[in-house]
Structure formats: C-alpha cells, structure tokens
Amino acid sequence: MKIPEHIAIILDGNGRWAKKKRMPRNYGHAQGSKTVEKICEEAYRMGVKYLTVYAFSTENWSRPRDEVDALMKLLRNYMKDCLKTSSKNNMKVRILGDISKLGEDIKTSIIELEEASAENTGLNFQVALNYGGRDEILRGAKKMAEAYKAGLISLDEIDESNFFRYLDTKGIPDPDLLIRTSGEQRISNFLLWQLAYTEFYFTDTLWPDFTKEELMKAFQYYNSRNRRFGAV
Ligand code: IPE
Ligand code: IPE
Ligand code: MG
Numbered sequence: 001m002k003i004p005e006h007i008a009i010i011l012d013g014n015g016r017w018a019k020k021k022r023m024p025r026n027y028g029h030a031q032g033s034k035t036v037e038k039i040c041e042e043a044y045r046m047g048v049k050y051l052t053v054y055a056f057s058t059e060n061w062s063r064p065r066d067e068v069d070a071l072m073k074l075l076r077n078y079m080k081d082c083l084k085t086s087s088k089n090n091m092k093v094r095i096l097g098d099i100s101k102l103g104e105d106i107k108t109s110i111i112e113l114e115e116a117s118a119e120n121t122g123l124n125f126q127v128a129l130n131y132g133g134r135d136e137i138l139r140g141a142k143k144m145a146e147a148y149k150a151g152l153i154s155l156d157e158i159d160e161s162n163f164f165r166y167l168d169t170k171g172i173p174d175p176d177l178l179i180r181t182s183g184e185q186r187i188s189n190f191l192l193w194q195l196a197y198t199e200f201y202f203t204d205t206l207w208p209d210f211t212k213e214e215l216m217k218a219f220q221y222y223n224s225r226n227r228r229f230g231a232v
Contacts, residue, residue, distance in 0.1 A: 001219060001220070001223055002222070003047040003048060003219060004048065004175075004177040004222055005048070005049045005050060005173060005176055006048070006049065006050035006051075006052070006172070006173050006175045006177075007048055007050070007051055007052070007175060007177045007178075007179060007218075008051075008052040008054075008175035008177070008178045008179070008190070008191055008194075008195070009051070009054065009178075009179045009181075010054045010178070010179070010180040010181070010188060010190055011035070011036065011053055011055070011207040011210075012180060012181050012184055012206075012207055013028075013181050013182025013183075013206030013208070014028035014029045014031070014032040014206070014207055014208060015028050016028075016182060017031065017032075017207065017208045017209065018031075020206075025067060025070075026067070026070040026071075026074070028208060029070065029071060029074055030074060031208040032207045032208050033074060033078050035207055035209075035210050036053055036055075037081070037085060038211075038212075039051075039210060039212070039215065040091065040123060040125055041089065042212040043123070044091075044123040046212075046215065046216075046219070048123065049123070049124060050123075050125075050126070050172060050173065050175075051123060051124070051125050051126070052125075052126035052127075052128065052169075052172075052175065053125075053127055053128065054128045054188075054190050055075070055127050055128060055129055056071060056075070056097075056128070056129050056130055056131070057128075057130075057131060057132055057188060057189060057190070058097075058098070058132030059132065072102075072103065072106065075106060075129070076103075076106055076109065079106065079109035079110065079113055083112065083113050083116060083117075086113065086116070086117040086125070087116065087117070087120075089122055089123065090120045090121060090123075091120055091122050091123045091125050092117050092118065092119075092120040092121070092122070092123070092125065093113050093114060093117045093127065094114060094125070094126045094127075094172075095110050095126070095127050095128075096126050096128040096129070096131050096136070096168040096169060097128050097129045097130045097131030097132075097136070097168065098130050098131075098135060098139065099129060099130065101130050102129065102130060124172065126169070128190070128191075132189045133187070133189045133190055133191055133192030134189060134192065135189075136167055136168050136193070137167070137192065139166075139168075140163060140166035140167045140168075141163075141166070143166045144158065144162075144163060144166045147166075164193075167193060169191070169193075169194055174194045174196065174197065174198065175191065175194060175198045176198060176199065176222070177198065177199050177201060177222045178190075178191075178195055178198045178199070178200050179201045179202075179203070179215075179218050180200070180201075180202050180203075181203055181204075181205050181206060181207045182204070182206050182207065183202070183203075183204040184202075185200075185202050199221075199222055199225045201218045201221050
C-alpha cells in the first residue's frame with residue numbers, strides 16, 4: 001500500500017464528542033489533544049513523513065470567550081508536552097499561522113519548541129494556530145510586495161514556486177491526503193494554496209474517537225483514488 005508522504009487533518013468534532021458524553025466542550029478539546037499525540041506516533045510508524053493539523057483557525061476567535069480562553073490554556077500546556085514528546089520521538093515541529101496575535105508566553109513556547117526540535121529527523125509535525133488560508137496568502141503577498149519594493153525581486157520573478165517561499169509552509173511538500181473528521185465536508189479556510197491537488201477523505205468519526213484503524217481506512221481510500229495527472 002502506498003503511504004501518503006504528507007497528511008493534513010482538520011480535527012473536528014471535539015465539542016460534539018463531549019456533548020454526547022454530557023461533558024463540557026473543553027473536555028472534548030483535552031481528549032482531542034491526546035488523540036493528536038497518538039496519531040502522530042501511529043502515522044510516523046506507518047511511514048508518514050509530514051503531518052499537519054488544524055488546531056485553531058483565524059475564525060475560531062469568534063467562539064465564546066470561555067471556550068477561547070480554555071483553548072489557549074490547553075495550547076499552553078500542549079506546547080510544554082510537545083517539547084518533551086518531540087525530543088522523545090525525534091519530531092520536528094513547526095507552527096503555521098499568524099502567531100503575532102497569540103499571548104507572549106505562548107509565542108515564547110513556540111519559538112523554544114521550534115528551535116529545540118529543528119534538527120530532529122523523525123516526523124515533520126506542523127500545527128496550524130491562528131491559521132487561515134486567506135490570511136496566509138495575504139501575509140505572503142505582503143512580504144513579496146516588500147521584497148519587490150526593496151528591489152530584491154522583479155515582476156517576472158513572481159511565479160508559483162517563488163510565491164511558495166513566502167508562505168508559512170515554505171519547504172514543506174503539499175499534502176497528498178486531507179482528512180476531516182465529524183462528517184463536515186468543507187475546507188474551513190485551511191491550506192487553500194497547498195490543497196490544490198490533494199485527495200480529500202471525510203469520516204463521520206468525531207476527532208477524539210479517531211484511531212489508527214481509521215487512519216488505515218483513510219490510506220486505503222487514498223490508494224483507491226490515487227490516480228494523479230491522468231495516470232491509471
Ligand atoms: C474541533 O472541534 C477543534 C477546534 C476547532 C478547536 P470543534 O470544537 O469544532 O467541535 P464541534 O465541531 O463543535 O463538535
Ligand atoms: C475548523 O473547524 C477549524 C479547526 C479544526 C481548527 P471548525 O469546527 O472551527 O470549522 P467550521 O466553523 O465548522 O467550518
Ligand atoms: Mg467544529
């Protein structure tokens with residue numbers, strides 16, 4: 001079976017999972033973050049080289065204040081845990097998104113985590129935080145316009161491969177497979193540039209219930225669909 005080199009996941013359904021158990025939504029988020037850790041290990045064991053998860057979108061700020069606060073608190077702890085797991089599992093961590101809007105302490109943890117794991121050679125793990133695909137493209141376009149203004153690039157040099165260097169995913173191959181859990185079938189502003197040729201897999205499973213068996217099903221689907229560029 002062909003294993004996708006890069007999988008991207010829209011982890012969705014934490015709130016509904018908690019509701020089914022008559023628990024607060026935040027319990028679902030806490031459980032969801034444990035699932036992320038498990039799936040990182042399983043995916044790497046199965047041969048995945050890059051894993052990108054959507055943890056907090058630019059739109060998620062409009063959730064109730066309590067929930068945003070709880071998610072930020074969870075994120076703080078997650079960054080600390082991730083520092084340990086990345087060294088244990090030789091994982092290289094990168095954060096995608098506009099981190100300038102996050103709290104100072106979270107920013108510090110992000111920089112620490114990226115620096116500490118930069119030389120690791122295992123799974124490349126990307127976490128999208130305060131991420132929006134449109135926002136990423138606009139931030140990239142602004143950086144490119146600055147470079148043009150400074151005379152560092154010419155108009156003719158503005159092409160797809162050069163623009164890619166201004167995106168948060170610089171140097172990371174585009175995802176081969178996108179998974180979205182919880183039955184929703186939308187992109188919700190995730191990786192708009194990078195998903196141009198990606199296969200999409202949707203499952204009704206809620207994210208905290210996602211397992212390696214589910215991952216295997218997604219890979220089977222990917223293998224049945226994997227006929228890129230007209231090849232049969
Ligand atoms: C996904 O779960 C996690 C985040 C967006 C942070 P949701 O919180 O969207 O869960 P549902 O969709 O309400 O069930
Ligand atoms: C997408 O999930 C964002 C993340 C998983 C971080 P949402 O649950 O926030 O998306 P919508 O609002 O249902 O599209
Ligand atoms: Mg949701």
